[in-house]
Amino acid sequence: MKEVFIPKSDALEVEQFRDIDYYAVENYGLPIELMMENAGLQLANLVAQSVENKSRSILIGIGNGNNGGGGLVAARRLSAWGYRVYLDLFKEINKDLPKLQLERALKFGAIMEKIEDPDVWVDAYLGFSQRLPLPAELTERISEANNGQCLKISLDLPTGYTNEDSEHYFQADKVLTLAAPKKILYGLSRADIYVADLGIPGAIYEKFNAKILPFQDGNIIKLKKEIYMPDGVTSVIELHRGMLSKGESSVTILEFIKEYADRLKAGFEAKNKAVAIDILNYYKPLMGRTQEEIFKESLEDSDFLIIAANVHGYDSSDKIPTELIDIKFEKAVDLLLAGEYYDLKVMLEESPHLVHQHSQFGHKGQLIHYCASNAVEIYRQVVPVNLSDIIALLISYGADPTVKIPVYGGQFDFMALYESSAHPHEAPFDIDLSNL
Ligand SMILES: NC(=O)C1=CN([C@@H]2O[C@H](COP(=O)(O)OP(=O)(O)OC[C@H]3O[C@@H](n4cnc5c(N)ncnc54)[C@H](OP(=O)(O)O)[C@@H]3O)[C@@H](O)[C@H]2O)[C@@H](O)CC1
Numbered sequence: 001m002k003e004v005f006i007p008k009s010d011a012l013e014v015e016q017f018r019d020i021d022y023y024a025v026e027n028y029g030l031p032i033e034l035m036m037e038n039a040g041l042q043l044a045n046l047v048a049q050s051v052e053n054k055s056r057s058i059l060i061g062i063g064n065g066n067n068g069g070g071g072l073v074a075a076r077r078l079s080a081w082g083y084r085v086y087l088d089l090f091k092e093i094n095k096d097l098p099k100l101q102l103e104r105a106l107k108f109g110a111i112m113e114k115i116e117d118p119d120v121w122v123d124a125y126l127g128f129s130q131r132l133p134l135p136a137e138l139t140e141r142i143s144e145a146n147n148g149q150c151l152k153i154s155l156d157l158p159t160g161y162t163n164e165d166s167e168h169y170f171q172a173d174k175v176l177t178l179a180a181p182k183k184i185l186y187g188l189s190r191a192d193i194y195v196a197d198l199g200i201p202g203a204i205y206e207k208f209n210a211k212i213l214p215f216q217d218g219n220i221i222k223l224k225k226e227i228y229m230p231d232g233v234t235s236v237i238e239l240h241r242g243m244l245s246k247g248e249s250s251v252t253i254l255e256f257i258k259e260y261a262d263r264l265k266a267g268f269e270a271k272n273k274a275v276a277i278d279i280l281n282y283y284k285p286l287m288g289r290t291q292e293e294i295f296k297e298s299l300e301d302s303d304f305l306i307i308a309a310n311v312h313g314y315d316s317s318d319k320i321p322t323e324l325i326d327i328k329f330e331k332a333v334d335l336l337l338a339g340e341y342y343d344l345k346v347m348l349e350e351s352p353h354l355v356h357q358h359s360q361f362g363h364k365g366q367l368i369h370y371c372a373s374n375a376v377e378i379y380r381q382v383v384p385v386n387l388s389d390i391i392a393l394l395i396s397y398g399a400d401p402t403v404k405i406p407v408y409g410g411q412f413d414f415m416a417l418y419e420s421s422a423h424p425h426e427a428p429f430d431i432d433l434s435n436l
């Protein structure tokens with residue numbers, strides 16, 4: 001699935017989106033039923049991608065409007081694909097289009113029953129026409145869903161969420177919003193936000209000064225979380241790109257560091273700034289020198305190996321372990337740094353020991369220490385916008401912020417590293433650790 005970062009400033013107000021929608025209906029002959037079909041199909045796709053096992057129970061909450069209509073299209077498509085779909089109608093469906101979609105979904109095998117403890121709970125109760133306060137029938141359902149273990153997916157907007165201060169709303173793990181990102185969704189820092197193509201033409205996006213999204217390959221786009229990357233770190237990330245992304249399980253730490261040393265050597269010959277940053281930060285003989293001075297040095301293969309070792313927290317190359325890298329731990333670190341709250345949660349649910357595990361690199365950091373953006377590998381000193389949520393998640397799985405790791409010639413815990421780190425404090429968003 002395509003992933004893109006779209007800043008909040010490029011997202012739309014809900015009212016702007018409603019205007020775009022109606023404009024498409026009135027001027028381009030795109031009937032709501034057609035857009036609803038697209039919305040529902042993409043919702044069904046997202047559900048199916050999230051639960052491959054067809055025996056899982058899917059409960060779809062339906063309201064008496066077009067949001068509910070989209071949910072019913074998804075119910076029909078999922079039923080056709082062989083999934084077990086149940087419908088929860090909190091009130092009678094009497095509007096023409098949702099009513100028609102309901103008849104179709106039932107013919108395709110969806111079952112009208114509000115089951116308990118579904119595996120997936122889809123919220124197509126209400127969309128952009130919702131009025132607060134919600135009736136008790138809905139607030140009770142929202143509490144039940146939020147207290148349950150199910151995967152929660154909202155169509156367009158979570159029911160009950162009409163602005164960033166909303167308190168009682170369907171706390172979706174994933175939101176599939178339609179046609180364009182909406183500004184208020186940026187307040188849902190724990191949710192994954194996806195945008196589905198409704199087939200609205202680029203000319204309409206341009207007319208309304210909305211960003212045209214690259215829907216052509218896949219119809220659903222996942223929005224990346226905002227990540228603060230300090231200047232010096234950005235180029236170093238490039239130097240490291242793709243090194244562990246192949247998911248190999250048979251690379252030793254020594255092999256990994258040797259590959260990094262090769263990259264450093266090639267980058268040194270090309271006078272790559274990132275290499276100078278690694279050297280002046282980590283290589284004692286040249287610490288604090290200028291880039292110019294560094295590139296005048298003549299360095300041997302063994303020097304690059306030492307630099308690569310130093311970057312990974314070993315003070316000499318003979319201390320690099322020859323054991324296999326634990327890919328799962330490294331993957332958890334990467335999810336954490338990318339602000340991928342839901343995927344990290346799923347991983348911790350499966351492997352809760354990960355929060356107590358120490359990195360195999362010389363700093364021996366646990367996941368919580370990576371949240372300090374300090375003392376760990378420099379290319380991993382980045383700050384996701386939802387860092388506070390990530391830290392709270394780790395702590396809810398038993399992470400201990402008082403565990404100390406051997407860095408900077410001493411022993412430091414998460415808070416000491418966090419307080420002395422520039423990056424979280426320079427980030428252009430607020431990180432609130434007051435609940436720790
Ligand atoms: N071009 C488009 O429009 C497209 C729209 N699409 C989708 O439709 C969504 C917008 O649809 P929508 O306008 O039909 O309204 P929606 O949010 O589903 O609400 C439904 C109705 O519920 C009612 N209601 C409101 N508040 C309530 C409350 N507190 N408690 C109880 N009932 C309440 C109220 O009806 P009333 O009570 O007035 O009869 C309202 O009309 C949008 O988010 C997107 O998902 C796409 O499918 C494709 C193209």
Ligand SMILES: [K+]
Nearest residue numbers: 123126155157
């Ligand atoms: K919804």
